[in-house]
Amino acid sequence: MxxxxxxxxxxxxxxxxxxxxxxxxxxxxxxxxxxxxxxxxxxxxxxxxxxxxxxxxxxxxxxxxxxxxxxxxxxxxxxxxxxxxxxxxxxxxxxxxxxxxxxxxxxxKHRQLGVDREEAFIGRGVYYCAVCDGGYFTGKEVILIGGGNSALQEATLLSDICKKVTIVQNLADFTGEAKMAAVVRSKQNVNCVFSTTVERIMGENEFSGVTVKNTETREITKLKADGMFVAIGLAxxxxxxxxxxxxxxxxxxxxxxxxxxxxxxxxxxxxxxxxxxxxxxxxxxxxxxxxxxxxxxxxxxxx
Ligand SMILES: Cc1cc2nc3c(=O)[nH]c(=O)nc-3n(C[C@H](O)[C@H](O)[C@H](O)COP(=O)(O)OP(=O)(O)OC[C@H]3O[C@@H](n4cnc5c(N)ncnc54)[C@H](O)[C@@H]3O)c2cc1C
Missing domain, CATH: 3.50.50.60 (FAD/NAD(P)-binding domain)
Structure with a gap:
């Protein structure tokens, strides 16, 4: 005992x-x-x-x-x-x-996206915490997945250090607080992509971006980036x-x-x-x- x-x-x-x-x-x-x-x-x-x-x-x-x-x-x-x-x-x-x-x-656990090879790229292009890992992307381009309060917080933080932040949200708008969403929208280096889901991680050994699908038009496009932050909640x-x-x-x-x-x-x-x-x-x-x-x-x- x-x-x-x-x-x-x-x-x-x-x-x-x-x-x-x-x-x-x-x-x-x-x-x-x-x-x-x-x-x-x-x-x-x-x-x-x-x-x-x-x-x-x-x-x-x-x-x-x-x-x-x-x-x-x-x-x-x-x-x-x-x-x-x-x-x-x-x-x-x-x-x-x-x-x-x-x-x-x-x-x-940080909720994962559930796309192929996500686990393999954790810490090598795929991250779940901008406070912890955002610094590696100073002056670089990142994709941020999510649209709730935590995603908006992460987007604000990343926009201050990254060259460009592309937010990919599966719904037609942000679900976080309107005030925080307004701050994010006002940032020159933030691009918002709504009604869009991640299909695939690109890159063989090195992360190079993702392919995404517009849930309304079904169109698939490529988004190139140096890293991706997933902010879809904690579990x-x-x-x-x-x-x-x-x-x-x-x-x-x-x-x-x-x-x-x-x-x-x-x-x-x-x-x-x-x-x-x-x-x-x-x-x-x-x-x-x-x-x-x-x-x-x-x-x-x-x-
Ligand atoms: C990629 C990443 C980078 C991070 N970077 C930083 C950073 O730079 N700085 C910072 O301050 N924080 C960072 N964090 C956050 C930090 O790691 C966490 O806040 C911290 O680890 C929480 O500690 P914890 O002991 O409460 O929980 P955890 O670290 O989650 O540990 C809980 C443990 O309990 C085990 N467990 C769960 N259920 C059971 C069970 N039923 N039976 C037995 N074992 C169980 C789990 O396997 C796990 O090992 C990062 C997190 C991630 C995911």
């Missing part, structure tokens, strides 16, 4: 492990895919304090090594359910584990835990900065909870808060 089981090995989960281990708690981190989480998809991180620039894989390795050296146990497995009680049961695809407290740090995957943590209307854990859930002994940290800014720094901050709250819960005898 562990003091604390952490579900998810992204920056939130790994930071939670670090804080819990330093408080002499036994820790198991269960990760279903890659330790480091979304960071592993980032070719370059330039906004994590202390490092001018490093790859997401480097930062993931450093964080993972640090918790392993401190004594964390890790399992590559998928958590399917958490059963509440004085002792929490964590049910995975391959087994069952027990702990006094559980921290859920399952993150979020939390928290349904499996709604028996122990309430979800908000968008599917995030309805949990504030304290990381406390309505179930004593269960905590939620990082991108998976309701919050405005989803970045590595905010995820690590959550990891620390959740771990210290979990330690306090255990030290008080689980009350």
């Amino acid at each position: 562990y003091d604390i089981i952490i579900v998810g090995g992204g920056p939130a989960g790994l930071t939670a492990a670090l804080y819990a281990l330093r408080a002499n708690k036994t820790v198991l981190i269960i990760e279903k895919s890659a330790f480091g989480g979304q960071m592993t998809l980032s070719p370059k991180i330039e906004n994590y304090p202390g490092f001018e620039s490093l790859t997401g894989l480097e930062l993931s390795d450093r964080m993972t090594e640090q918790v392993l050296l401190k004594g964390a146990d890790i399992e590559l497995d998928e958590v399917r359910e958490i059963i509440d009680g004085d002792i929490k049961k964590v049910i995975t695809a391959y087994g069952e584990y027990q702990a006094k407290a559980v921290i859920v740090a399952t993150g979020v 939390p995957d928290n349904k499996a835990f709604e028996n122990v943590i309430t979800l908000d209307r968008w599917g995030y854990f309805d949990v504030g900065e304290t990381c406390l859930t309505s179930t004593p002994g269960i905590f939620a940290a990082g991108d998976c909870r309701s919050k405005k800014i989803r970045q590595i720094t905010t995820a690590t901050g959550d990891g620390a808060c959740a771990a210290l709250a979990a330690c306090d819960y255990i030290d008080r005898g689980g009350a």
Whole structure:
């Protein structure tokens, strides 16, 4: 039995492990895919304090090594359910584990377009976060997919650094706030293409643009660009835990900065909870808060 089981090995989960281990708690981190989480998809991180620039894989390795050296146990497995009680049961695809407290740090996924070869081009022409990766396209031409508030925000940011931004939206107009849409439309270097969907990614080994289809005329055209940003929303995957943590209307854990859930002994940290800014720094901050709250819960005898 562990003091604390952490579900998810992204920056939130790994930071939670670090804080819990330093408080002499036994820790198991269960990760279903890659330790480091979304960071592993980032070719370059330039906004994590202390490092001018490093790859997401480097930062993931450093964080993972640090918790392993401190004594964390890790399992590559998928958590399917958490059963509440004085002792929490964590049910995975391959087994069952027990702990006094559980921290859920399952993150979020950027919704993908679903076109052929999209996965293969992630970090090599296809991106999902302009704040994170927009800088690589200073003075270059990019395509931005989407038309909601987050796409409009990304478009504004990209238009300040890129030579040209072509927004491709599947509907006849933007669905984001009118004020933000007006700002985007007023930009000289932004071109809006409505009622249009992406058909195919162009380029053999190097991204060179996309072919798009007008949904009204069915006409197919080529859009050349140096990179493409997909801003069609985030997709939390928290349904499996709604028996122990309430979800908000968008599917995030309805949990504030304290990381406390309505179930004593269960905590939620990082991108998976309701919050405005989803970045590595905010995820690590959550990891620390959740771990210290979990330690306090255990030290008080689980009350
Ligand atoms: C391409 C890209 C580039 C980015 N670049 C930057 C950047 O430069 N700077 C920056 O600050 N932020 C960047 N971000 C955002 C940043 O990576 C995230 O905000 C951060 O990783 C969130 O951390 P997290 O631990 O909350 O979640 P995640 O990193 O999403 O980690 C959650 C982990 O939980 C695992 N998991 C989920 N469900 C289960 C389950 N049921 N059982 C077991 N494991 C599970 C997942 O596999 C995942 O590894 C980028 C994101 C992307 C996609």
